[in-house]
Amino acid sequence: MNARLVTGLVLLGAFGAALVFWPDTDDRTADTVGKSGPNVAIASPGSCLPCHAEVVAEWRQSMHSQAFTDPQVRAPDQSDNFRKPECIPCHAAEPIFSYGIEDGTRALARTARRQDGIDCLSCHGLPQGGVASSRTGLTAACQPVYEAKMQTDSLCAPCHNQHDTHVEWRASPAAERGETCFTCHMPPVKRDGSEAGAPRAGRDHRFLGGRDHDFAASSFTLAHELTDDGRQLSVTITNTFAGHNLPTDSRNRALDLVVTLLDARGAEVPKAEGVGDRFPGGETGTARLRFRNPYRSSGDPTTQIPAGESRTLTLPVPETARKAVIEVFYKLQPWIPDSEARWSERQEFELPG
Numbered sequence: 001m002n003a004r005l006v007t008g009l010v011l012l013g014a015f016g017a018a019l020v021f022w023p024d025t026d027d028r029t030a031d032t033v034g035k036s037g038p039n040v041a042i043a044s045p046g047s048c049l050p051c052h053a054e055v056v057a058e059w060r061q062s063m064h065s066q067a068f069t070d071p072q073v074r075a076p077d078q079s080d081n082f083r084k085p086e087c088i089p090c091h092a093a094e095p096i097f098s099y100g101i102e103d104g105t106r107a108l109a110r111t112a113r114r115q116d117g118i119d120c121l122s123c124h125g126l127p128q129g130g131v132a133s134s135r136t137g138l139t140a141a142c143q144p145v146y147e148a149k150m151q152t153d154s155l156c157a158p159c160h161n162q163h164d165t166h167v168e169w170r171a172s173p174a175a176e177r178g179e180t181c182f183t184c185h186m187p188p189v190k191r192d193g194s195e196a197g198a199p200r201a202g203r204d205h206r207f208l209g210g211r212d213h214d215f216a217a218s219s220f221t222l223a224h225e226l227t228d229d230g231r232q233l234s235v236t237i238t239n240t241f242a243g244h245n246l247p248t249d250s251r252n253r254a255l256d257l258v259v260t261l262l263d264a265r266g267a268e269v270p271k272a273e274g275v276g277d278r279f280p281g282g283e284t285g286t287a288r289l290r291f292r293n294p295y296r297s298s299g300d301p302t303t304q305i306p307a308g309e310s311r312t313l314t315l316p317v318p319e320t321a322r323k324a325v326i327e328v329f330y331k332l333q334p335w336i337p338d339s340e341a342r343w344s345e346r347q348e349f350e351l352p353g
């Protein structure tokens with residue numbers, strides 16, 4: 001027995017499985033180990049790599065893989081490099097199946113390999129060994145076991161319901177249509193490369209969220225209407241696709257709707273009374289609305305847009321205005337200026353003279 005094997009067996013003790021330990025290296029290939037060989041005990045994402053290279057590559061792009069290394073989370077005013085132990089459970093989690101997934105269950109902190117954040121076993125690990133799968137009848141070295149909860153929101157709730165994302169989802173049109181967290185956040189992908197069992201259908205493990213422009217910008221639609229003989233403009237934003245509030249409850253996020261009216265020379269028209277409030281991260285435009293779950297300490301009410309609902313920004317249109325520009329800015333932090341938003345959307349149209 002080599003030293004690595006011994007360490008592995010010791011680590012495995014925590015799982016109580018008496019299996020051959022799979023060395024945590026990235027240099028084996030599925031071919032050299034044989035997919036139908038003896039059962040392998042499984043640990044880090046590196047141990048899945050020989051047979052699940054595509055899934056591991058997707059996971060590495062996800063925020064789950066960075067949950068323990070993310071500088072935002074490690075900042076002094078946040079977890080302070082995880083000196084605050086209460087921050088560890090959801091950012092470096094034990095397999096959540098190991099203590100049962102029930103309503104109200106909270107994640108537990110992992111002691112080993114914390115830098116892997118939310119790793120494969122956080123979601124797939126089973127207390128008896130093997131991995132939880134949403135398919136029945138699979139035979140493989142990693143011992144897939146059918147687990148109905150893989151396709152329910154209970155898998156995400158221990159970590160994601162701290163800000164009520166699940167409560168919002170239960171009341172959403174998406175939930176009524178039978179769409180749950182993984183339906184939107186793990187869209188189907190084709191596995192036809194080196195992946196075990198390929199070719200077959202898989203599920204995207206990048207877990208795209210607000211950061212990804214294409215994914216997030218698909219969550220809303222914009223519409224506008226001129227009334228009062230063209231002297232009043234109403235711009236409406238509707239949360240059509242997010243299965244919960246837009247933006248989500250992470251208190252750092254802000255979604256800003258900004259309308260700018262321009263005159264014939266392309267200069268901004270003078271602002272009317274009562275529109276165009278100014279605040280850090282909200283300096284530009286003729287009128288603007290912010291959607292956000294504010295910091296608790298501010299005492300402000302939430303202005304997020306619940307699933308299926310709309311919000312309208314109405315402003316007067318002076319006679320000198322010739323053009324309207326509608327913009328939506330998505331910010332990872334609320335004080336970020338429009339010019340440094342993570343992504344933005346823009347529409348413009350001429351105004352009748």
Ligand code: HEC
Pocket residue numbers: 022030033034035040042043044045047048049050051052120121124131132133134135138139140141142144196197198200
């Ligand atoms: C020696 C190769 C091998 C290793 C190592 C391995 N697996 Fe697997 N795994 C397979 C094969 C083969 C299948 C069956 C694929 C099929 O038939 O579609 C499978 C299936 C699965 C499934 C079920 C797939 C589905 O469609 O529902 C999951 C989940 C899974 N593996 C997770 C893991 C995780 C997590 C690890 C590492 C901790 C791992 N596996 C390590 C070979 C392996």
Ligand code: HEC
Pocket residue numbers: 063070072073077078079080084086087088089090091107158159160162248249250252332
């Ligand atoms: C109950 C589980 C849980 C605990 C405990 C927890 N977090 Fe988180 N954290 C999450 C989840 C889930 C997300 C992703 C949420 C989202 O984006 O809506 C997150 C995201 C974050 C982010 C945002 C990162 C980004 O993408 O910008 C920061 C910062 C953060 N957490 C800090 C902390 C700190 C500091 C603590 C301890 C005081 C802590 N967390 C404790 C579950 C948790």
Ligand code: HEC
Pocket residue numbers: 063064066067068070073089090091093096107118122123155156157158159160181182185207208209210211
């Ligand atoms: C063991 C805890 C845990 C579980 C289980 C979990 N997550 Fe996460 N998730 C997190 C944490 C923590 C983050 C934030 C990491 C960061 O930003 O540093 C996160 C981030 C995300 C993000 C990306 C947010 C962003 O800022 O881009 C999405 C989307 C997401 N999770 C969806 C899901 C879904 C869907 C499920 C269920 C299938 C799930 N998660 C299960 C802890 C968890």
Ligand code: HEC
Pocket residue numbers: 153156160165166169174175179180181182183184185208209210211215216218219241242243244245246247248250253
């Ligand atoms: C109908 C599709 C849909 C469903 C169902 C859905 N989401 Fe989302 N989710 C989105 C979209 C679109 C976004 C991007 C816009 C936003 O940030 O709200 C998003 C964003 C997120 C984010 C990213 C937050 C960030 O700050 O980047 C997290 C975390 C998340 N969802 C978790 C969940 C969880 C947990 C569930 C199940 C309770 C769920 N989602 C159900 C579509 C969906």
Ligand code: HEC
Pocket residue numbers: 045048052055056059064118119120121122123124134150151155182186191201202203204205
């Ligand atoms: C945040 C939770 C979460 C994490 C982390 C996670 N998975 Fe999954 N995984 C799921 C869910 C949920 C499904 C089932 C989706 C379905 O039923 O279609 C799944 C499905 C799979 C499948 C079968 C579908 C496919 O895409 O091929 C494999 C294989 C798999 N996971 C392997 C892994 C490996 C390997 C890792 C680590 C690199 C990992 N998973 C990390 C939640 C997770």
